[in-house]
Amino acid sequence: MTSRWINLLRKPLTAIIISVLTGFIIGAVVLTASGYDALEAYRIMFSGIAGSPKYMAQVVVNAVPIILTGLSVAFAFRTGLFNIGAEGQFVMGALTGTMIGYYLPLPPIIHPIVIFALAFLVGGLYGALAGYLKNKFGIHEVISTIMLNWIAFYFNNYIVNLPGVKVESTLHANPILDSAKINFFSTAWRRSDAGREFIREHEILGEIVKTDLGAGIFVAIIFAFLLWFVLRHTTTGFELRAVGLNRFAAEFSGVPVKKSIFLSMFIAGGVAAVGGAILVLSTTNTVSVLSAQEGYGWDGISVSLIANGNPLAVLFSGLLFAALRYGGMLIQSKTGAPTEIINIMIGSIVLAVAVAPALPRLADYLSQRRAR
Amino acid sequence: MTDSTPRYAVEMNGIFKSFAKVKALEDVDLKVRPGTIHALLGENGAGKSTLMKILYGLYNADKGEILINGKSVQIRNPRAAIDLGIGMVHQHFMLVDNFTIAENIVLGHEVTRGFGVLNQDLANKNIAELGHKYGLDVDPKALIQDVSVATQQRVEILKALYRGIDILILDEPTAVLTPQEITSLIDTMHRLVEDGKTIIIITHKLKEIKAVAEYCTVIRRGKLIDTVLVDEVSQSDLANMMVGREVKLTTDKGERSIGDLVLSVSNLHVRDRRGVLKVHDLSLHLREGEILAIAGVDGNGQTELIDAITGLAQAESGQILMRGTDITNKQPRDVHEAGIRTIHEDRQKRGLVLDFTVAEDLVLETYDQAPYSRRGVLKWPVIHEHAADQIKRFDIRPKESARQKVRDLSGGNQQKVIVAREIHQNPSLLIACQPTRGLDVGAIEFVRKALVEQSTEGKAILLVSLELDEVFDLADRINVIYNGKIVADLNPAETNEQQVGLLMAGGEL
Numbered sequence: 052m053t054s055r056w057i058n059l060l061r062k063p064l065t066a067i068i069i070s071v072l073t074g075f076i077i078g079a080v081v082l083t084a085s086g087y088d089a090l091e092a093y094r095i096m097f098s099g100i101a102g103s104p105k106y107m108a109q110v111v112v113n114a115v116p117i118i119l120t121g122l123s124v125a126f127a128f129r130t131g132l133f134n135i136g137a138e139g140q141f142v143m144g145a146l147t148g149t150m151i152g153y154y155l156p157l158p159p160i161i162h163p164i165v166i167f168a169l170a171f172l173v174g175g176l177y178g179a180l181a182g183y184l185k186n187k188f189g190i191h192e193v194i195s196t197i198m199l200n201w202i203a204f205y206f207n208n209y210i211v212n213l214p215g216v217k218v219e220s221t222l223h224a225n226p227i228l229d230s231a232k233i234n235f236f237s238t239a240w241r242r243s244d245a246g247r248e249f250i251r252e253h254e255i256l257g258e259i260v261k262t263d264l265g266a267g268i269f270v271a272i273i274f275a276f277l278l279w280f281v282l283r284h285t286t287t288g289f290e291l292r293a294v295g296l297n298r299f300a301a302e303f304s305g306v307p308v309k310k311s312i313f314l315s316m317f318i319a320g321g322v323a324a325v326g327g328a329i330l331v332l333s334t335t336n337t338v339s340v341l342s343a344q345e346g347y348g349w350d351g352i353s354v355s356l357i358a359n360g361n362p363l364a365v366l367f368s369g370l371l372f373a374a375l376r377y378g379g380m381l382i383q384s385k386t387g388a389p390t391e392i393i394n395i396m397i398g399s400i401v402l403a404v405a406v407a408p409a410l411p412r413l414a415d416y417l418s419q420r421r422a423r
Numbered sequence: 424m425t426d427s428t429p430r431y432a433v434e435m436n437g438i439f440k441s442f443a444k445v446k447a448l449e450d451v452d453l454k455v456r457p458g459t460i461h462a463l464l465g466e467n468g469a470g471k472s473t474l475m476k477i478l479y480g481l482y483n484a485d486k487g488e489i490l491i492n493g494k495s496v497q498i499r500n501p502r503a504a505i506d507l508g509i510g511m512v513h514q515h516f517m518l519v520d521n522f523t524i525a526e527n528i529v530l531g532h533e534v535t536r537g538f539g540v541l542n543q544d545l546a547n548k549n550i551a552e553l554g555h556k557y558g559l560d561v562d563p564k565a566l567i568q569d570v571s572v573a574t575q576q577r578v579e580i581l582k583a584l585y586r587g588i589d590i591l592i593l594d595e596p597t598a599v600l601t602p603q604e605i606t607s608l609i610d611t612m613h614r615l616v617e618d619g620k621t622i623i624i625i626t627h628k629l630k631e632i633k634a635v636a637e638y639c640t641v642i643r644r645g646k647l648i649d650t651v652l653v654d655e656v657s658q659s660d661l662a663n664m665m666v667g668r669e670v671k672l673t674t675d676k677g678e679r680s681i682g683d684l685v686l687s688v689s690n691l692h693v694r695d696r697r698g699v700l701k702v703h704d705l706s707l708h709l710r711e712g713e714i715l716a717i718a719g720v721d722g723n724g725q726t727e728l729i730d731a732i733t734g735l736a737q738a739e740s741g742q743i744l745m746r747g748t749d750i751t752n753k754q755p756r757d758v759h760e761a762g763i764r765t766i767h768e769d770r771q772k773r774g775l776v777l778d779f780t781v782a783e784d785l786v787l788e789t790y791d792q793a794p795y796s797r798r799g800v801l802k803w804p805v806i807h808e809h810a811a812d813q814i815k816r817f818d819i820r821p822k823e824s825a826r827q828k829v830r831d832l833s834g835g836n837q838q839k840v841i842v843a844r845e846i847h848q849n850p851s852l853l854i855a856c857q858p859t860r861g862l863d864v865g866a867i868e869f870v871r872k873a874l875v876e877q878s879t880e881g882k883a884i885l886l887v888s889l890e891l892d893e894v895f896d897l898a899d900r901i902n903v904i905y906n907g908k909i910v911a912d913l914n915p916a917e918t919n920e921q922q923v924g925l926l927m928a929g930g931e932l
């Protein structure tokens with residue numbers, strides 16, 4: 052190997068690529084071992100997604116909520132906190148979105164903006180609660196956020212079950228008003244004559260119109276840049292990072308450590324909650340009685356890990372994650388292979404990312420062998 | 424020596440090592456005879472720690488050959504080093520804080536009763552015996568977080584010995600020790616060598632090299648200068664060899680003019696984390712343009728005194744006045760605003776964010792002020808310009824380290840980052856705790872001169888140092904601390920090291 056190749060091993064991007072490839076290889080091994088044609092499965096997955104505008108649009112739609120929970124986890128991580136609570140904050144955001152979306156009639160455009168602001172506030176305070184518990188009683192945020200996830204879960208079910216909230220003989224709450232929705236194309240329009248006409252005449256756009264594609268992806272992009280900017284270019288971000296990397300030195304240099312922890316959890320909670328609101332405003336339009344945790348927050352942890360905690364990279368890892376998930380469903384429906392294999396693959400990618408710091412050492416080792 | 428024993432215990436030939444763009448070592452040889460104490464000397468960032476980390480398998484050399492007891496070996500990781508009988512005590516310790524001493528020592532080499540059940544009693548007994556043999560007495564049941572730095576170091580040495588090593592590497596072992604503790608460490612080293620072990624020691628203190636080492640290898644900027652017999656050279660020869668120029672070992676202070684009262688501490692009482700009263704009815708005062716040195720044996724309340732002044736610890740009673748303003752029990756930020764800056768003794772815990780870049784750490788206390796930021800937005804170009812200036816002024820190496828993580832700097836250069844940052848802020852009162860710890864003689868000369876300059880400009884300096892050399896070199900006044908009290912207020916011109924030493928030990932004149 053030439054030393055240029057060896058030096059490539061030291062680059063962060065290489066680590067990600069190698070991890071993703073590793074995941075695919077392990078996925079292939081598992082597929083083959085369970086008697087499926089791995090190459091065929093991957094072909095279905097890639098051509099399935101890449102070949103269809105509708106599927107691509109759907110991947111984007113699916114990616115948005117986990118990009119936001121991913122951003123939430125990544126932001127907290129960059130400031131030295133493990134936000135396992137994105138799940139619960141997400142639920143609080145979805146609930147807020149549904150309530151404000153139904154009970155507070157407002158003009159379009161204003162309505163979703165108000166919802167996002169309130170969801171951010173509610174989720175932020177919910178996240179900050181974990182920060183408060185850490186500051187006041189020294190309870191580790193991993194413990195408190197796991198508990199808070201369950202509290203949010205049952206709180207959601209309690210609210211949805213209240214008379215007047217739940218639509219009778221269903222398991223969901225009253226759906227939001229049209230003014231709150233953020234889809235580019237409403238169902239009503241799709242079914243109208245003009246809509247049908249449009250779908251017939253535009254081959255590609257017509258396909259995309261059939262999905263729930265909405266303003267959510269822009270919100271996700273805005274948040275990714277905002278969080279990157281805060282971390283990298285503001286004095287607040289400087290303080291948060293300092294506290295995250297060495298709270299003792301931060302304290303000694305005059306940074307208010309407790310305030311920082313509180314603020315960081317507030318921002319993380321708010322971002323995850325906006326993810327929940329987007330899901331409601333663009334896709335589900337309501338919240339249901341939950342029988343199990345939905346996993347958006349947990350997916351966010353994986354997404355943020357693959358992105359190594361970098362907010363801008365979260366945009367891509369979120370899309371990758373959603374694409375794999377969606378591709379997994381395609382594989383299942385076309386070949387009958389279980390989606391669990393895709394989950395194994397995603398798990399392997401995350402694991403491979405976790406061991407990626409060993410790569411520079413491998414590079415050292417290789418260059419040493421070469422020298423001999 | 425019989426013919427069968429190899430000439431060298433350690434032989435490193437033509438070692439090369441680079442980190443990205445930094446050439447840390449270029450064609451360095453090191454030959455260490457068995458049963459000797461061999462010193463490694465060089466400026467901050469010369470590559471001493473790197474060379475030793477290669478020997479200990481923490482880094483792999485880019486090129487070069489290593490022979491242990493005459494046999495060519497590959498040392499890929501510390502495990503391999505230990506198997507070859509090599510142990511290392513690092514510049515910054517690597518112990519588990521909430522484990523006991525015994526647990527730390529046996530970690531990875533546990534004695535079990537079978538089925539993986541720890542045999543703690545046997546381990547404790549072995550450790551006690553080993554410690555006794557080499558003068559490294561410790562209490563195996565104490566928690567690491569509760570013991571002094573000197574004890575932690577003994578634990579590190581015991582840990583190596585427990586693994587049955589013959590070659591012991593000590594990276595700046597004396598930087599964190601008091602003079603008394605150094606004497607005891609030197610005794611331990613002699614006992615180890617008598618027992619047939621080989622020791623490689625890195626130190627910046629020339630006196631120590633003269634006191635213990637038989638050979639000394641000097642490296643400068645990654646290149647080998649020479650290996651000499653210590654008996655054949657003087658301290659200033661060594662200094663010149665390592666720095667490449669004359670070094671003045673004393674500081675010229677010039678005219679002194681003392682002004683108004685800056686700091687006054689009266690009847691201060693402070694307890695440590697465990698509730699023990701460490702500062703007991705302590706009073707002191709400090710004026711503009713004055714360097715006041717606190718001399719004392721470590722653990723006599725210096726840490727708690729400084730923690731109370733800087734806002735890290737609560738005073739139980741008493742008062743701290745800064746230019747007449749009460750700053751008792753204020754937050755660190757308020758203390759800064761009162762005009763106090765501190766070079767903290769624990770550089771890795773309190774002084775630096777190791778994973779920040781040099782540029783970031785240089786503005787750790789000023790990031791929210793002009794010109795480094797405006798309306799909450801950082802001005803990176805200004806921050807990097809500032810870093811470039813400081814790196815040049817304080818000779819932080821490597822020169823292009825502004826964007827490098829502080830973690831990747833050598834120990835002495837990390838220290839320079841803190842010193843640069845605190846001095847640059849031009850505080851009315853500068854508290855300097857072990858400001859020259861881990862610095863090479865050239866850098867020590869520079870920092871001491873910078874401190875004197877500050878005081879000449881009318882700034883007050885509170886120097887806390889375990890080294891009497893430094894105290895006598897810099898101080899206008901010496902306050903001896905013993906048992907949490909100032910027991911003597913002395914004029915350095917009218918006293919001497921013996922008297923101060925006696926007072927530090929609790930004696931009377």
Ligand SMILES: Nc1ncnc2c1ncn2[C@@H]1O[C@H](COP(=O)(O)OP(=O)(O)OP(=O)(O)O)[C@@H](O)[C@H]1O
Pocket residue numbers: 442443445446447465466467468469470471472473474514820821830831832833834835836861
């Ligand atoms: N992990 C690393 N990454 C990048 N550069 C490094 C790393 N470790 C060491 N260096 C660089 O290699 C050079 C030698 O460092 P080393 O720690 O060996 O110095 P040293 O002689 O022990 O100095 P000191 O007396 O200050 O401890 C320095 O320029 C340092 O910045």
Ligand SMILES: [Mg+2]
Pocket residue numbers: 471472473514594833834835
């Ligand atoms: Mg070193």
